[in-house]
Amino acid sequence: MTPQEKLYSWFLLNQRDLTFRKKKQAYSIWISEVMLQQTRVAAMLPLYESFIKKFPTVETLASSSEEEVLSAWKGLGYYSRARNIRKGAIFLSQNYNGSFPKDLGKVLEVPGIGPYTARAVLSIAYDLPFAVLDGNVKRVLSRLFLYEKNILGSNADKELQILADEFLNLKYPGDHNQAMMELGATICLPENPKCLLCPLQQDCIALSKNRTDQVPIRTKEKKKLEMTAKILWMEAGDEVLLVKEKSPRFLKGMFVLPFYFEGELPSEEYETSPFISKLSLLPDLRPYGKTFSHTITHHKFKFFVIGNSFNKQKLNDEISSWKKDIEWKWVKKEKLEEEFPSSLAKKTLNAILK
Structure with missing residues (x-):
């Protein structure tokens, strides 16, 4: 069994029951992914549910006022994200009748959507072969392939994206991306990773060299x-x-x-x-x-x-x-x-x- 197959099997058995995974709709996946930036899942879930209830479609979000969106976003912080998703909804309504295009380049033209969010939406909603790269995935890749450079360095994202693309399960890209993020969130933790429970333990170079506590390498964040x-x-x-x-x-x-x-x-x-x-x-x-x-x-x-x-x-x-x-x-x-x-x-x- 390949590492990708092991990861996929593990995900099917162990994935958390999260509201935003129940339907593979581009809009709800987009909202959930933006909300999860800088916010933990437990804190995000009730806010996500109330937000989707208030703005169930791209059209309802696009026709809302900025004040309404900011009010519904309360508790998530980083309010520029809320303003951007409203701008993005207006763009999608005006250019794609409220639907997400299935082309990466076109999705990246949507205001507020960057490479990670675009890849997440396209892979999870449409099963298109785009590997995602977020903090959890970077940590998994760094340990799995023993990436020994600073992951905050200027070339790190480009090099880790290549690793992510090469490791992608082309048969189930959406589930693979979610599995990578899930593995990083629940097993391959920043400190005290649960290596004995990891489906990739036999494939992890950092574990084989007893270096899981040394990677990923990050420069210290500047003091507040x-x-x-x-x-x-x-x-x-x-x-x-x-x-x-x-x-x-x-x-x-x-x-x-x-x-x-x-x-x-x-x-x-x-x-x-x-x-x-x-x-x-x-x-x-x-x-x-x-x-x-x-x-x-x-x-x-x-x-x-x-x-x-x-x-x-x-x-x-x-x-x-x-x-x-x-x-x-x-x-x-x-x-x-x-x-x-x-x-x-x-x-x-x-x-x-x-």
């Missing part, structure tokens, strides 16, 4: 950049002010509680915009609640909340007089997390209420 920031809590009765800037450093395209950075800044990108600067200089701003920590990509922030109560009409007139390219709106406090779908909103509320 620690910064201080202030959130402006500007309330008027039971409403609070949200703003949307044209090109913010973080949370692009979202209505957010206005915030800015303090202290030594890494670059000009972090500098306070003239609009936020004017808001921060309004009189009588005072500390609200406790400080809290929040992480965005490679940044760890310590947030302070400052603010006050304002006359809504007077503040609207003040903002309007600045004539800046900015959008703003007032939202009910109880709707804050819905209108600003980020854990940053919840943390701010918790800090104020404590």
